[in-house]
Amino acid sequence: MPSLGADMEAGTLVEWLKRPGDHVKRGDVVAVVETQKGAIEVDIFEDGVIERWLVEPGTTVPVGTPLALIGDGEPAAAVPAPEAAAPAAAAERAAPPAPVQQPPVPALEPEPPARRPRASPAARRLAAEQRIALDELTGSGPDGAIVRSDVERAAAGVAQRSTAPKRLDLGEMRRAIAAAMARSKREIPHYYLSTTIDLTRALAWLEGANATRPPAQRLLLAALLLKAVARALGQAPEFNGFFTTEGFQPGAGIHVGTAIAIRGGGLVAPAIHETEKLSLDELMVRLRDLVARARSGALRSSELSDPTITVTNLGERGVETVFGVIYPPQVALVGFGAPVQRPWAAGGEIAVRRVLTATLAADHRASDGHRGALFLADIDRRLQNPEAL
Amino acid sequence: MTRDDVTAVLIDELGRIAPEIDATGIDPDADLREELDIDSMDFLNLVAALHERLDLDIPEIDYPNLATLGHAVDYLAQRLGAAA
Numbered sequence: 001m002p003s004l005g006a007d008m009e010a011g012t013l014v015e016w017l018k019r020p021g022d023h024v025k026r027g028d029v030v031a032v033v034e035t036q037k038g039a040i041e042v043d044i045f046e047d048g049v050i051e052r053w054l055v056e057p058g059t060t061v062p063v064g065t066p067l068a069l070i071g072d073g074e075p076a077a078a079v080p081a082p083e084a085a086a087p088a089a090a091a092e093r094a095a096p097p098a099p100v101q102q103p104p105v106p107a108l109e110p111e112p113p114a115r116r117p118r119a120s121p122a123a124r125r126l127a128a129e130q131r132i133a134l135d136e137l138t139g140s141g142p143d144g145a146i147v148r149s150d151v152e153r154a155a156a157g158v159a160q161r162s163t164a165p166k167r168l169d170l171g172e173m174r175r176a177i178a179a180a181m182a183r184s185k186r187e188i189p190h191y192y193l194s195t196t197i198d199l200t201r202a203l204a205w206l207e208g209a210n211a212t213r214p215p216a217q218r219l220l221l222a223a224l225l226l227k228a229v230a231r232a233l234g235q236a237p238e239f240n241g242f243f244t245t246e247g248f249q250p251g252a253g254i255h256v257g258t259a260i261a262i263r264g265g266g267l268v269a270p271a272i273h274e275t276e277k278l279s280l281d282e283l284m285v286r287l288r289d290l291v292a293r294a295r296s297g298a299l300r301s302s303e304l305s306d307p308t309i310t311v312t313n314l315g316e317r318g319v320e321t322v323f324g325v326i327y328p329p330q331v332a333l334v335g336f337g338a339p340v341q342r343p344w345a346a347g348g349e350i351a352v353r354r355v356l357t358a359t360l361a362a363d364h365r366a367s368d369g370h371r372g373a374l375f376l377a378d379i380d381r382r383l384q385n386p387e388a389l
Numbered sequence: 390m391t392r393d394d395v396t397a398v399l400i401d402e403l404g405r406i407a408p409e410i411d412a413t414g415i416d417p418d419a420d421l422r423e424e425l426d427i428d429s430m431d432f433l434n435l436v437a438a439l440h441e442r443l444d445l446d447i448p449e450i451d452y453p454n455l456a457t458l459g460h461a462v463d464y465l466a467q468r469l470g471a472a473a
Contacts (some may be wrong), residue, residue, distance in 0.1 A: 118404050211448060214440075215439075215440045215447060224431075
């Protein structure tokens with residue numbers, strides 16, 4: 001059972017998506033587990049053949065419990081891994097799951113925007129109470145909208161299926177956030193830095209790039225900001241990783257967690273794996289897919305366990321400055337405010353420029369303010385040269 | 390396509406983005422981003438959906454014309470009329 005957050009203690013296996021005897025590759029989704037963050041798809045972190053299940057659907061087990069036995073496919077190897085390989089295998093299990101292999105990303109053909117089901121407010125409320133996923137229902141209302149009676153029929157059916165996936169439970173999510181943030185404020189000695197970045201060049205470049213693109217291929221400022229942070233992290237490894245009982249552990253890659261607000265309350269910050277290696281177009285495709293899946297409660301386990309830092313774009317909501325709370329065991333959070341027009345001195349003259357406040361909340365056990373200042377300055381520098389992102 | 394058709398398409402697409410709200414009850418003068426709590430990704434998805442359904446390119450520079458339901462209907466109806 002993978003750990004999908006600092007305060008996750010247990011999870012419930014909902015269903016197996018593969019069968020014993022099936023060949024699996026790293027990154028394949030093999031199971032669905034129910035957690036405080038909704039139903040999560042578990043992707044596997046090693047290649048092999050599924051020999052047998054160790055946990056039955058409907059069972060709740062503590063984090064760290066082996067869920068399945070993966071072998072190399074040889075009939076004689078029905079026993080767990082050979083002795084020589086055992087320490088390595090055990091070490092691998094104890095480590096956070098390795099980054100998944102991502103499917104090839106089309107460079108210029110983003111997936112169509114995810115459709116959220118149409119439903120009446122009464123249907124939506126009932127579905128939330130009964131933990132029924134609206135996108136699995138067929139609506140009988142106007143234009144196929146889901147109405148209350150559709151949910152009632154589904155609820156009657158679900159009552160007989162004890163292991164039905166529950167998708168997002170906002171109450172549970174709130175409890176998970178409460179536990180993680182309380183731990184953060186209890187344990188992490190935060191320090192905070194803030195800088196104002198002139199975004200004129202970045203926005204002009206973005207507007208120029210988008211002017212010739214159809215809407216489905218346009219870039220958002222968020223993609224530039226994520227890329228600038230990821231690139232800067234390459235020079236500032238002390239902000240990318242985890243603080244554990246052993247002290248600071250640098251992340252194995254740069255997996256930027258992106259805070260995504262959930263309609264109705266709550267948020268989740270799943271990872272975009274190897275953010276620094278993605279082109280802006282690839283980053284947009286991934287971001288779009290991640291936002292849609294976060295909001296429908298269909299994230300993968302590696303996306304929740306792997307973020308090595310979090311970026312939040314609260315500027316979306318008009319605020320100018322974000323004072324971040326670090327998500328443990330991460331050691332830093334970068335917050336971006338809204339781009340605003342301000343009088344700005346440049347080249348000895350005052351002009352109206354579009355600027356944005358970038359903040360860093362960082363763990364003083366892992367880094368010092370001096371390094372934090374260099375990190376923020378590097379993000380600024382990269383945003384002055386958007387065509388290189 | 391009539392003005393009512395444009396309104397229907399817009400309300401339908403807004404309903405997909407913010408399914409929990411009653412899209413037929415949106416105040417035509419309210420800021421859509423605030424009224425529906427939609428972010429820039431939602432807004433981009435809306436523009437992409439309108440582009441596809443109405444076969445109408447909406448440049449970024451025109452986004453301010455989509456700030457409220459009333460303005461958006463005016464803008465889209467005018468653009469479609471001009472294109473016809």
